[in-house]
Amino acid sequence: MKVQELRQIISSADRVLLEKAFVETYKQLTKSQKEEADVLIQAVLSGDMEKTKKKKETVNFEDLEKQILTFIGNAKAGNYFAPNRVIPKSQRPKWRFLSSGRGEDF
Known part of the structure; x- marks a missing residue:
């Protein structure tokens, strides 16, 4: 309608x-x-x-860069697929859904 x-x-x-x-x-x-x-x-x-009216959220680029670099480092090390002590087992299948708003660094 x-x-x-x-x-x-x-x-x-x-x-x-x-x-x-x-x-x-x-x-x-x-x-x-x-x-x-x-x-x-x-x-x-x-x-x-x-x-x-929704206000636009500002992005802290230093934090975003840190999260991206951490993610890339973990991906290159295979921490999302292989057993390790960096990424918890329950979080490994969820790597695609990591958001920058959660503030979690694995």
């Missing part, structure tokens, strides 16, 4: 049914989606839409 169609449906809907639809839709969200939606809902209801 497009936003314009949704607006037309909402404009002609009964308030009680609209509240019920909103609550049922909210129940379908995951926990992380609910946290994001909570901020948006509170900002919209308070009339402060400036809070709803």
